[in-house]
Amino acid sequence: MADSRRASVGRDVIVIGGLVVIAVALILVLVMNAKADVGPADAPAPAASALEPSAGDPSAEAPAPAAGGDTSALAVERRVADDPLALGDPAAPVVMVMFADYRCPFCAKFSRDTEPVLVDRFVDAGILRIEWRDLPIFGDQSMQAARAGRAAAAQGKFWEFNRAVFAAAPDRGHGDLTDDALLGFAREAGVADLERFAAQMRSSEFDAAIDADLAQGTGIGVPSTPAFVLNGVPMLGAQPTEVFVAAVNEAAAAA
Structure with a gap:
Protein backbone atom coordinates (compact mmCIF):
# COMPACT_ATOMS: atom_id res chain seq x y z
CA MET A 1 0.00 0.00 0.00
CA ALA A 2 2.83 2.37 0.93
CA ASP A 3 4.65 1.42 -2.26
CA SER A 4 1.50 2.26 -4.27
CA ARG A 5 1.17 5.71 -2.66
CA ARG A 6 4.83 6.47 -3.31
CA ALA A 7 4.46 5.49 -6.98
CA SER A 8 1.35 7.70 -7.30
CA VAL A 9 3.12 10.66 -5.69
CA GLY A 10 6.10 10.16 -7.99
CA ARG A 11 3.85 10.21 -11.03
CA ASP A 12 2.19 13.43 -9.80
CA VAL A 13 5.56 15.09 -9.25
CA ILE A 14 6.65 14.17 -12.79
CA VAL A 15 3.40 15.50 -14.29
CA ILE A 16 3.60 18.76 -12.31
CA GLY A 17 7.24 19.17 -13.22
CA GLY A 18 6.41 18.70 -16.90
CA LEU A 19 3.65 21.32 -16.72
CA VAL A 20 6.02 23.82 -15.07
CA VAL A 21 8.58 23.31 -17.84
CA ILE A 22 5.91 23.85 -20.52
CA ALA A 23 4.64 26.98 -18.76
CA VAL A 24 8.14 28.45 -18.53
CA ALA A 25 8.73 27.72 -22.21
CA LEU A 26 5.49 29.46 -23.19
CA ILE A 27 6.40 32.53 -21.11
CA LEU A 28 9.80 32.75 -22.81
CA VAL A 29 8.19 32.52 -26.27
CA LEU A 30 5.74 35.30 -25.41
CA VAL A 31 8.50 37.55 -24.06
CA MET A 32 10.66 37.05 -27.14
CA ASN A 33 7.76 37.79 -29.50
CA ALA A 34 6.93 40.97 -27.59
CA LYS A 35 10.53 42.18 -27.92
CA ALA A 36 10.51 41.44 -31.64
CA ASP A 37 7.35 43.53 -32.09
CA VAL A 38 8.73 46.52 -30.19
CA GLY A 39 12.15 46.56 -31.84
CA PRO A 40 15.39 47.91 -30.39
CA ALA A 41 14.98 50.84 -28.04
CA ASP A 42 17.69 52.85 -29.79
CA ALA A 43 16.38 52.39 -33.36
CA PRO A 44 16.69 55.69 -35.29
CA ALA A 45 13.52 57.63 -36.05
CA PRO A 46 12.60 58.27 -39.71
CA ALA A 47 14.40 61.27 -41.18
CA ALA A 48 12.38 64.49 -41.14
CA SER A 49 12.00 66.85 -44.07
CA ALA A 50 14.54 69.67 -44.25
CA LEU A 51 11.61 72.08 -44.36
CA GLU A 52 9.02 70.73 -41.95
CA PRO A 53 6.37 73.10 -40.54
CA SER A 54 5.73 73.38 -36.83
CA ALA A 55 2.45 71.94 -35.53
CA GLY A 56 0.83 72.15 -38.96
CA ASP A 57 0.73 75.96 -38.88
CA PRO A 58 1.19 77.23 -42.48
CA SER A 59 2.77 80.43 -41.18
CA ALA A 60 5.05 78.73 -38.63
CA GLU A 61 8.79 79.13 -38.89
CA ALA A 62 10.73 75.97 -39.62
CA PRO A 63 13.64 75.13 -37.33
CA ALA A 64 17.11 76.03 -38.53
CA PRO A 65 19.54 73.18 -39.23
CA ALA A 66 21.63 72.18 -36.22
CA ALA A 67 24.92 73.99 -35.80
CA GLY A 68 27.63 72.22 -37.73
CA GLY A 69 25.07 70.06 -39.53
CA ASP A 70 25.06 69.33 -43.25
CA THR A 71 23.12 72.08 -45.01
CA SER A 72 24.22 71.15 -48.54
CA ALA A 73 20.65 70.13 -49.42
CA LEU A 74 19.58 73.71 -48.72
CA ALA A 75 22.23 75.39 -50.88
CA VAL A 76 19.56 76.33 -53.43
CA GLU A 77 20.62 79.83 -54.49
CA ARG A 78 21.73 80.26 -58.12
CA ARG A 79 23.29 83.76 -58.20
CA VAL A 80 22.81 83.98 -61.98
CA ALA A 81 23.66 87.40 -63.37
CA ASP A 82 20.78 89.20 -65.10
CA ASP A 83 18.23 86.71 -63.79
CA PRO A 84 14.88 88.50 -64.34
CA LEU A 85 13.35 86.50 -61.47
CA ALA A 86 15.84 87.87 -58.95
CA LEU A 87 16.36 91.16 -57.13
CA GLY A 88 19.76 92.37 -55.98
CA ASP A 89 23.45 91.83 -56.51
CA PRO A 90 24.45 88.23 -57.35
CA ALA A 91 27.44 88.75 -55.03
CA ALA A 92 25.31 89.91 -52.07
CA PRO A 93 26.38 88.25 -48.80
CA VAL A 94 22.82 87.07 -48.11
CA VAL A 95 20.55 85.28 -50.57
CA MET A 96 16.92 84.52 -49.82
CA VAL A 97 15.29 81.99 -52.11
CA MET A 98 11.49 82.21 -52.07
CA PHE A 99 9.27 79.31 -53.18
CA ALA A 100 5.81 80.70 -53.93
CA ASP A 101 2.49 80.28 -55.72
CA TYR A 102 0.56 83.22 -57.20
CA ARG A 103 -2.67 81.87 -55.68
CA CYS A 104 -1.22 81.62 -52.16
CA PRO A 105 -2.63 84.28 -49.78
CA PHE A 106 0.40 84.03 -47.48
CA CYS A 107 2.69 84.71 -50.46
CA LEU A 118 13.55 94.07 -47.34
CA ALA A 125 22.10 98.39 -50.01
CA GLY A 126 23.70 95.34 -51.66
CA ILE A 127 23.25 93.14 -48.59
CA LEU A 128 20.42 90.89 -49.77
CA ARG A 129 19.47 89.15 -52.99
CA ILE A 130 15.96 87.69 -53.42
CA GLU A 131 15.49 84.83 -55.88
CA TRP A 132 12.00 83.71 -56.91
CA ARG A 133 11.09 80.05 -57.43
CA ASP A 134 7.77 78.95 -58.90
CA LEU A 135 5.98 76.35 -56.78
CA PRO A 136 2.54 76.04 -58.43
CA ILE A 137 0.67 73.78 -56.02
CA PHE A 138 -2.90 75.10 -56.15
CA GLY A 139 -4.09 73.69 -59.44
CA ASP A 140 -4.07 74.55 -63.13
CA GLN A 141 -4.50 78.28 -62.56
CA SER A 142 -1.33 78.30 -60.46
CA MET A 143 0.61 76.75 -63.32
CA GLN A 144 -0.89 79.19 -65.82
CA ALA A 145 0.03 82.11 -63.54
CA ALA A 146 3.60 80.79 -63.31
CA ARG A 147 3.76 80.75 -67.12
CA ALA A 148 2.36 84.29 -67.17
CA GLY A 149 5.06 85.44 -64.74
CA ARG A 150 7.72 84.03 -67.04
CA ALA A 151 6.06 85.67 -70.05
CA ALA A 152 6.19 89.01 -68.23
CA ALA A 153 9.84 88.35 -67.34
CA ALA A 154 10.59 87.84 -71.04
CA ALA A 168 -5.09 92.14 -55.85
CA ALA A 169 -4.98 88.78 -54.06
CA PRO A 170 -7.62 88.00 -51.41
CA ASP A 171 -6.59 87.83 -47.75
CA ARG A 172 -8.09 84.34 -47.53
CA GLY A 173 -8.51 81.56 -50.06
CA HIS A 174 -7.07 81.34 -53.54
CA GLY A 175 -7.49 84.04 -56.16
CA ASP A 176 -9.28 83.31 -59.44
CA LEU A 177 -6.46 83.78 -61.95
CA THR A 178 -8.14 83.31 -65.30
CA ASP A 179 -6.36 84.12 -68.55
CA ASP A 180 -8.28 87.39 -68.78
CA ALA A 181 -7.24 88.31 -65.23
CA LEU A 182 -3.59 87.54 -65.99
CA LEU A 183 -3.75 89.66 -69.15
CA GLY A 184 -5.14 92.49 -67.03
CA PHE A 185 -2.25 92.21 -64.58
CA ALA A 186 0.21 92.21 -67.49
CA ARG A 187 -1.37 95.38 -68.81
CA GLU A 188 -1.19 96.93 -65.33
CA ALA A 189 2.48 95.93 -65.05
CA GLY A 190 3.34 97.69 -68.29
CA VAL A 191 4.04 94.63 -70.43
CA ALA A 192 4.44 96.15 -73.89
CA ASP A 193 3.52 93.33 -76.26
CA ALA A 212 12.89 72.66 -62.40
CA ASP A 213 11.82 75.08 -59.65
CA LEU A 214 9.13 72.65 -58.53
CA ALA A 215 11.63 69.78 -58.44
CA GLN A 216 14.05 71.87 -56.39
CA GLY A 217 11.38 72.72 -53.84
CA THR A 218 10.13 69.15 -53.68
CA GLY A 219 13.69 67.90 -53.36
CA ILE A 220 14.29 69.83 -50.13
CA GLY A 221 10.85 68.95 -48.73
CA VAL A 222 8.96 72.24 -49.09
CA PRO A 223 5.52 71.42 -47.61
CA SER A 224 3.66 74.66 -48.36
CA THR A 225 4.04 78.20 -49.63
CA PRO A 226 5.62 80.56 -49.06
CA ALA A 227 8.85 78.84 -48.07
CA PHE A 228 12.22 80.56 -47.83
CA VAL A 229 15.84 79.47 -47.63
CA LEU A 230 18.04 82.25 -46.23
CA ASN A 231 21.74 81.40 -46.65
CA GLY A 232 20.87 77.75 -46.16
CA VAL A 233 18.51 78.31 -43.22
CA PRO A 234 14.84 77.43 -43.84
CA MET A 235 11.87 79.58 -42.88
CA LEU A 236 8.21 78.88 -43.54
CA GLY A 237 5.25 81.16 -43.91
CA ALA A 238 4.57 84.88 -43.96
CA GLN A 239 6.38 85.62 -40.73
CA PRO A 240 6.17 89.16 -39.30
CA THR A 241 8.45 91.57 -41.12
CA GLU A 242 10.67 92.00 -38.07
CA VAL A 243 11.42 88.25 -38.11
CA PHE A 244 12.78 88.52 -41.64
CA VAL A 245 14.71 91.69 -40.81
CA ALA A 246 16.36 89.95 -37.84
CA ALA A 247 17.13 86.87 -39.94
CA VAL A 248 18.79 88.94 -42.67
CA ASN A 249 20.84 90.89 -40.10
CA GLU A 250 21.96 87.64 -38.48
CA ALA A 251 22.88 86.04 -41.80
CA ALA A 252 24.78 89.14 -42.89
CA ALA A 253 26.74 89.20 -39.62
CA ALA A 254 27.67 85.55 -40.06
CA ALA A 255 28.58 85.83 -43.75
Missing part, protein backbone atom coordinates in the same frame (compact mmCIF):
# COMPACT_ATOMS: atom_id res chain seq x y z
CA ALA A 108 0.60 87.79 -51.22
CA LYS A 109 0.93 88.94 -47.61
CA PHE A 110 4.71 88.65 -47.81
CA SER A 111 4.74 90.53 -51.11
CA ARG A 112 2.63 93.38 -49.77
CA ASP A 113 3.96 93.71 -46.21
CA THR A 114 7.53 92.43 -46.04
CA GLU A 115 9.18 92.43 -49.44
CA PRO A 116 9.15 96.26 -49.83
CA VAL A 117 10.88 96.64 -46.44
CA VAL A 119 14.16 95.71 -50.71
CA ASP A 120 14.48 99.16 -49.18
CA ARG A 121 16.69 98.14 -46.26
CA PHE A 122 18.80 95.33 -47.68
CA VAL A 123 18.47 94.73 -51.43
CA ASP A 124 19.15 98.34 -52.42
CA GLN A 155 9.66 91.51 -71.50
CA GLY A 156 11.48 92.75 -68.41
CA LYS A 157 8.36 93.11 -66.27
CA PHE A 158 8.48 90.14 -63.92
CA TRP A 159 8.45 91.95 -60.59
CA GLU A 160 5.89 94.51 -61.76
CA PHE A 161 3.59 91.65 -62.82
CA ASN A 162 4.33 89.71 -59.63
CA ARG A 163 3.38 92.63 -57.41
CA ALA A 164 0.27 93.45 -59.43
CA VAL A 165 -1.03 89.90 -58.95
CA PHE A 166 -0.32 89.85 -55.22
CA ALA A 167 -1.68 93.36 -54.65
CA LEU A 194 0.35 91.76 -74.86
CA GLU A 195 -0.13 89.48 -77.86
CA ARG A 196 3.30 87.97 -77.31
CA PHE A 197 2.60 87.73 -73.59
CA ALA A 198 -0.67 85.87 -74.19
CA ALA A 199 0.90 83.47 -76.68
CA GLN A 200 3.77 82.59 -74.33
CA MET A 201 1.45 82.29 -71.34
CA ARG A 202 -0.72 79.79 -73.22
CA SER A 203 2.23 77.75 -74.48
CA SER A 204 4.53 75.26 -72.78
CA GLU A 205 7.62 77.37 -73.50
CA PHE A 206 8.44 77.91 -69.82
CA ASP A 207 7.26 74.59 -68.42
CA ALA A 208 10.73 73.04 -68.14
CA ALA A 209 12.00 75.99 -66.08
CA ILE A 210 8.91 75.94 -63.86
CA ASP A 211 9.23 72.18 -63.39
